[in-house]
Amino acid sequence: MKNSPIIALDFASAGDAYQFLTPFEQSLFVKVGMELYLQEGPSIVYKLKEMGHDVFLDLKLHDIPNTVGHAMKGLARLGADLVNVHAAGGVAMMIAAREGLDAGTAAGSKRPSIIAVTQLTSTSELQMQQEQLVQTTIDASVVHYAELAKTAALDGVVCSVLEAKKIASVCGEEFLRVTPGIRLAEGEAHDQVRVATPANARILGSSHIVVGRAITKANDPVQAYETILKMWEENA
């Protein structure tokens, strides 16, 4: 799995995604989320893999263990490099997800890595406390979810940059900290709350960054990607 910034292909159709990718000359790490996948289905994953890109299939599964386990068994056949679930589904659900992936991965192939979403980067501490009735800090909640994901033998979590270092110290350096909510200093936060720059992400312990609109909505997406890649690599 590459370590370059993961570009969120949050587009309404495969045509829009391919048009966006055309000026890029290198092989990328891209993310297919629910917007694109629910329109295009498995073919978008096959095509992006054929084009030579690494694929994070971000469907954030969250259901009873039996359902998620069987869904993951099917998803394993698509060839994505990374998939995810919501940690709030619980340890039994996360174990079922990982076992489903194991069962669906063809002999001799590598099973996709699997990570758990902790608290969404669009969630603030106050919102978490008032809406989820979680009476702790957001850091404590995120680290707790990371420990549950580790207990279920997942490969890591999705978290914000702000919790990445603590998770590395509790769960180990090899435990993935995939961090969305990335903004260039002068950029807008949009609907994100827990945000950071690519440079701070590296300094504060992210293992991977996910970047959508700062690249996809830029006037020159290739240049925006190169700028973010440089900020990410320079601070390694």
Ligand SMILES: O=C(O)c1cc(=O)[nH]c(=O)n1[C@@H]1O[C@H](COP(=O)(O)O)[C@@H](O)[C@H]1O
């Ligand atoms: O799982 C994710 O990728 C994810 C988790 C999370 O907590 N926050 C979050 O923003 N994401 C995804 O990361 C991407 C961020 O997009 P931008 O805010 O445009 O950079 C979107 O595709 C989100 O679906």
